[in-house]
Amino acid sequence: MTPKTTPMTMIQALRSAMDVMLARDPNVVVYGQDVGFFGGVFRCTEGLQAKYGKSRVFDAPISEGGIVGTAVGMGAYGLRPVVEIQFADYFYPASDQIVSEAARLRYRSAGDFTAPITIRMPCGGGIYGGQTHSQSPEALFTHVCGLRTVMPSNPYDAKGLLIAAIECDDPVIFLEPKRLYNGPFDGHHDKPVVPWSKHPLGEVPEGHYTVPLESASVFRPGSELTVITYGTMVFVSEAAAIETGIDAEIIDLRSIWPLDLDTLVNSVKKTGRCVVVHEATRTSGFGAELTALVQEHCFYHLEAPIERVAGWDTPYPHAQEWAYFPGPARVGAAFKRAMEK
Amino acid sequence: MTPKTTPMTMIQALRSAMDVMLARDPNVVVYGQDVGFFGGVFRCTEGLQAKYGKSRVFDAPISEGGIVGTAVGMGAYGLRPVVEIQFADYFYPASDQIVSEAARLRYRSAGDFTAPITIRMPCGGGIYGGQTHSQSPEALFTHVCGLRTVMPSNPYDAKGLLIAAIECDDPVIFLEPKRLYNGPFDGHHDKPVVPWSKHPLGEVPEGHYTVPLESASVFRPGSELTVITYGTMVFVSEAAAIETGIDAEIIDLRSIWPLDLDTLVNSVKKTGRCVVVHEATRTSGFGAELTALVQEHCFYHLEAPIERVAGWDTPYPHAQEWAYFPGPARVGAAFKRAMEK
Amino acid sequence: MTQYEPLRLYVPEPTGRPGRHTDFSYLHLSPAGEVRRPPVDTQPADTNDLAYELVRVLDDTGRAVGPWAAATDPQLLRRGLRAMMKTRIFDARMLIAQRQKKMSFYMQCLGEEAIAVAHALALDSGDMCFPTYRQQGLLLAREDVDMVEMICQLLSNERDPMKGRQLPVMYSYKRAGFFSISGNLATQFIQAVGWAMAAAIKGDTRIASAWIGDGATAEADFHTALTFAHVYRAPVILNVVNNQWAISTFQAIAGGEGTTFAARGVGCGIASLRVDGNDFLAVHAATRWAAERARRNLGPTLIEWVTYRAGPHSTSDDPSKYRPADDWAHFPLGDPIARLKTHLIAIGAWSEQEHEAAQKELEAQVAAAQKQAESYGTLTDGHMRSAAEMFEDVYKDMPEHLRRQRQQLGV
Amino acid sequence: MTQYEPLRLYVPEPTGRPGRHTDFSYLHLSPAGEVRRPPVDTQPADTNDLAYELVRVLDDTGRAVGPWAAATDPQLLRRGLRAMMKTRIFDARMLIAQRQKKMSFYMQCLGEEAIAVAHALALDSGDMCFPTYRQQGLLLAREDVDMVEMICQLLSNERDPMKGRQLPVMYSYKRAGFFSISGNLATQFIQAVGWAMAAAIKGDTRIASAWIGDGATAEADFHTALTFAHVYRAPVILNVVNNQWAISTFQAIAGGEGTTFAARGVGCGIASLRVDGNDFLAVHAATRWAAERARRNLGPTLIEWVTYRAGPHSTSDDPSKYRPADDWAHFPLGDPIARLKTHLIAIGAWSEQEHEAAQKELEAQVAAAQKQAESYGTLTDGHMRSAAEMFEDVYKDMPEHLRRQRQQLGV
Ligand SMILES: Cc1ncc(C[n+]2csc(CCOP(=O)(O)OP(=O)(O)O)c2C)c(N)n1
Ligand SMILES: Cc1ncc(C[n+]2csc(CCOP(=O)(O)OP(=O)(O)O)c2C)c(N)n1
Ligand SMILES: [Mg+2]
C-alpha cells in the first residue's frame, strides 16, 4: 500500500517532519528563537507548542551559542534536540559549540558522550534580505569533521531528510533554502512564483519516512554534461538546461557532506563534462571540494575544465541581489563553456 | 646599503615586527590573553609592555569575541590593533566578530568605517597539543570575502608579512605555524630540531621592511612537478623532494587569500604536474580551492590529476599525532603518484 | 524511593496574549521623583538599588519632580518634542512607502522616540553611537543629517549612500556619530567599548554610546561588552532598550523575569540605572549623568530604558498573533510624545496650536524629502546603484579575483 | 577648550609581582561563621549580600562555627580528607611522570582540592558534573573510578580509554557523572544547563553541576549559561572557581575588581553565594544548599569558590615570571588539607599518626596504580592505541571517505 500523500509546501513538510518525530520519540524537543507560541518567523513550527506542550517546544533567548550549547548538553543527556537558527547568517555565535563541541564530542570522549542534535537554518538569498539574511555557509560546515551537512531542494526530500537527520546519531546541520519554502524557484525572479502544489515533489507522505543521508538524487537524467548542485540551484540548473537545450544530467546532492560520491563520479565518467553550481560565495565554497573530488576521480574522463558557477566573492548585496544571484543565464553560460571546449 | 640583519627565531621576528610598528605608528596597539606583563604564552610580545606602556600593550580577558569585537571598535576609531588569539583552535568564539563584522564593515558602510586589524594566531600541530592546540583553520577564513589570510613559513617572511599586515587597511588573519617558531621543521619529528640560526631565512633585517601581501615565493625552483603549499608544509615538501629525488618546484603561498595566482599557474603550466599540500583537514580545506583554481587555469597543461596531501578528516589526535601529520613520507608518495601517471 | 518530586522545565510566559490583557504589574514602577540621584563618582556596587527602581521625572500631570529633574532649557525640550514628532512622522510615511513596495523593508520605533532623541540631545557632537535598527531618532534629532539622503538609502536608489548594499534601515553616518548598523544582533555593543577604549588610549575627550535591545542582551557580545567596559573602565554608556518584546518573544525569555537588565550591570561592577524610557526628561538627565561619568574617567554606566515596542517588529511582522492588539494603550508609561507635550504646555512653553502647526510643518518637511528622494529612484523602478559597485569596498583595493568576477558579470 | 581632562585607559594590575608581595586585602574576607544561611527557597534577588560576603565554617583554630556549620558525619570528613590527600599525591606523582616525559602534559589542582572533593561528596550519584581540567578531585573522591584507568589516559598508552585522542587530563567518565572535558574553555558551562534542562524536561531527579574558572567567565558561554539557567530555572549548580589566576592573568582582568563573580549571578536573577573554597565544611554545606534548591525545582545557584592556584597553570607554565614565588604561603585562606586535618584532630576524629599512616597508604596506592598503568605503556615507548582507531568515532558509522583515508594510511 502506498502511503497517503498530501500537497505540502516545504514549510509544511518540515513541520510535518517535526510533528512526526515529536509524536514518535519522547526524546525529541524543538526550540529556538520565536519557535514556541508564535511558531517561528517562517512559521515552520506553528501549532507544535500547542500540540506537544511548552516543555517539548519552546522559545529560546536570542543566543545561538546558548541554543546550540544547551542542545549539546541535552544530547549528552539522551535527548534529540532539533533547534532552529533563525537565519543561517546568524550561526556564527554558535560556531564554537558547533565546531569544538557538537562535532567533536563523540571523538574526544571515545563515544562516552554524543551529540545527536539537528540544527535547522534557513539559508540562501532571493528575498531582498541583504547580506545578513541571504548567506549559504554550507562550505564552512563541510570542513568540520564530525558534522553532517544536508540541504533539501523540495518538500518530499525536506521531510524525509529532516526525519533522517533527527534520527541520526551524529550532529546534522540542516540548511533550508528559504527561497524554496513556497515553490520551486528557478531563478527567474521576474516571473510569477510557482507553488509547490503544482510540482510533483510537493506531494508528501503524511507519516514517517526517510530520505537516507549520504544519498544524492539524479534530479534530471542527461547525457551531455553533469551538473552537481543542491538547494535552489537545482531548479536554476534545470531552467538553464531547458533554456540552453543542453542534455544536462542534474545531480541534487541532498547530503552535502558526507556525500554520495559514486553517483557523481559515475555521471561525470559518463558525460565527460562537469559544472558545479552553488549560490554561496565562490572561493573555498563547497564547489571547490566538488571540483577537486571530480578531478581526482574522473581526471582521465574529463574533456573540458570543470566549471564553477557561484555567488560572487562579495557579501550578498541588497539592491543588486539579482546581479549577485547565479541565475539561469550565468549557469547556462557555464554549461555552454563546458560544452564548447 | 643593505640593512643590518640579525639571526632571529620566528618568535623574535614577530616580536620585532610589533616592536617596529609600535614605535612607528602611535595608532598600533597590541593585546590579547597573557600578552601584557608576561609577554604571551609563546613569548611573542615579551618586553613590549615594559617598552610601550600598559595602554599600548596589555592583557585581555579570556574572550576571543571580546578581543576581536573591541579591535573592530578600535579600528573604527582609527587605531590599528594587533590582537593575539592564544591558539587558532580558539578563534571560534570570535567568528561572528571576524566574519560578520571585521570582514564586512567596509562593504556594508560603503567605506564609512573600516577595520584595519591584524589577528595573530598560532596554528598547526606537531607539539602533542591534541585536538585543541593543533588546528589549521585557514580554509574557513578564505571563504569569507573581505578577509586576508596570511601564513609565513620563516622568520624573514614572518616579520615582513606581519608589518605588511599591520599596515594593511583590510582585516588580516595572521596564522603562525607554531611548529616553526624555533626552527625549520621538516616533519622528521624523531630527528633533532634545527634552529633558525642555522637557516638563511633566519637572518632578519632589524628595522622596517615588508613582504608584500598577495605575493607567493618560489621557495625551491624545479622543473618536474609543482608543489603548492604554505607554512610548515613548505619544509616537509622540501624534505619530500630531496628524499624522492624529484625536481619539484615548491611554491610557498605566504598570502593564502587573496593569493598570487600567476606564480602558481605559471609553474603548473611549466611542469604539468601539481601536488597541493597542507596540514589542515582535507575536505573543503584550502587545497580544494587550490585544486579547483589549478584545474580551471591549467587544465590543458595537466598531465596527471592534481594530488592533495592533507591532514585526515578527523580531529587532530593526541597520541597518534605523527600518523595524522602529513609528513615527508606521505608527501613524497603523492609526488611519486603525480609523476607516475 | 527519592524524597523529591520530579523536576519540571519552567518556561516563562507573558501574562497577556491575543484576547487576554497584560498585567503590567510585572514592570515594578517607582513613582515619579522618588528615586535618588547619587553623585557621578558613586561606586558601581552602590547603585544596586537604582538597578531595581525606575528613575522618573515627569509625573502623571506632566510636572517635573524629584532629584533627576534638572533645570532644562525649554528651548531644548521644544527641540526634543519636534524631533520626536519628526521621527514618528518619518516612520509613518516610510511604512506606507514600504507597503507601496517602494522599499523592501522598514522598521519603526513607535513609542520609543524619547530614548534616542533625548539621548542624542544630551551627548556632545563627536561622541560615537553604536546603534541598533531602532535608534533612527539619533539621526533625526540632528540638524546635520539630511532626510533626503536617509530616504535614498531606504529606497535603495542611485543616491543610496550605502551603494545599495545594505538593508534599508541599516544606516551609517560617521560624521554624525552613528556607527554602521549590523544585521547581526549585539555585535555593536562590544565594538562601542573598543571605540571607547581607543578614545581612552588616545587621550581623547569623546565618548561612546552602545545600544542593544532586551532580546539581544542574551547574545555573547552583551557579556563581553560589560566585561571589557568594566575591566578597562571604558568611557561608554551601555544602553539597553527594554521594549518588552523581541519579535514575538517576551522579555522574560531574555531573562527579565524576577530581575532587571540594569541589575546585570551592577553584578559586573558597572554603575547602573533603570529609567523610564518614555519620559524625555528622565532620559535626558540619566544620559547626562552617565556621560559625565564617562568623561570624568569614572568608567561605564549601564542604563536600562523601560519602554514598549508599540508597532510590529518590522514590516515582516504581525504582533496581533502573539500579544494583545491594544497592549500599548495599557502600557503604564504612556506615550513619550504626549507626555513631553503635556509637560511643555504645563510650564507654558508650548501650546496645542503650536503643536498642530509643528505637526503640519514636519509632515510637509518629511513629504518633501520623500518626494525629492523618490525622484532619484525607488527599489522597483530600476534606478539603483550599478552592479559594478557590488565588487567595490570588499577590500580597500580590488584584488585580481574580484576584477575577474566583475569582468565576468560584464559590468 | 573642553572642561574635561583627557581620557585614560585603565588596566588592572595585581598588587604582587615577582619581588613584590601581594596585598590580599582585595579579597574582602568575612570572619568564619558570620554570614547568614537563608532558607533554600529564598528569592534570588535576596542573596545580594551573600554574593559579596564569604561563607566560611572553619575558623582559624579549626572549629566549625556559624549557621553553615552542619552536623556532618566525621566519617564523611575523614573520607574527604583522604580524598584530598590522594588528589594531592596523585598530582605530585603525575607531575614527576610528566617531567620524565612519560606523558606530554599535566595539570594539577594543588591548593584547590577541597572544592571538587567536598562537592563530589555532597552530590548524589547520577548527578552530572561538567568540569574543567582542574576538577580531578571529582573523580578521585569516588570509589568507582579506577586510578589505573585514569593514569592510562595520562600516559596515552594502549589502555587509554580516550583511545589516545585527548590531552592527558581531559577525562570523560559518564558512568561517574563526569562529562568529557573540552580544551575550549567555558563550553561545558552552558552544556551543563542543557543537561539540567533535559533532566527537567524528562521529570528526572538528577541535577547538573557546571564548572568554570575565574578567567573563563569572560567567555560567552558563562553568560549564556546564566541566561538559560535563569530563564528556565534549570536544576544546575553553577560553580566559578576563583583561584585568582588564569595562566599569567590576574582575576581583575577577568572582571573581579570592585565586584565578585558571585555578583554576576544575582544580576541575572540567580541565587548566589561566595564561599571559602579552602574550607571543606563550607564547600560541603554550600553545595548541599545549592543541590537542595535544584532538586526542589527552585532553580539554579551560582557559587563563587574563593581559592588560590598554588601551582603553575600547567606543566608548560612558570608562575615565577608573573607573581611572587611564595604567594600561596601568604594566601589568607590557607591550605584546605591542613585546615580540615586541624578540624578533625580538634574534634577528636583524627590524629597525626592516622594522618601519617594515611599519607603512606595513599602514596603506595597511587604508586601501585602508576606502576600498573605504566606496564601498559607510556607516551614515548610506542605502546599506544593503533592509528586505525584515529578514524573511528568521528561519526557513529564510518563514512566512505574515512574508510578511504584509513586505507591510504595503510592501517
Ligand atoms: C545574531 C542574530 N540572531 C537573530 C537575529 C534575528 N532578529 C532580528 S531582530 C530580533 C529581535 C531583537 O529583539 P530586541 O533585541 O529586543 O530588539 P527590538 O527589536 O525589540 O528593538 C531577532 C531575533 C539577528 N538579527 N541576529
Ligand atoms: C577558548 C579558549 N581560549 C583560551 C584558552 C587557553 N587557556 C587555557 S587555560 C586558560 C586560563 C584559564 O583560567 P581560569 O578560567 O581562571 O582557570 P584556571 O586555569 O585558573 O583553573 C587559557 C587562557 C582555551 N583553552 N580556550
Ligand atoms: Mg526588544
Ligand SMILES: [Mg+2]
Ligand atoms: Mg583561574
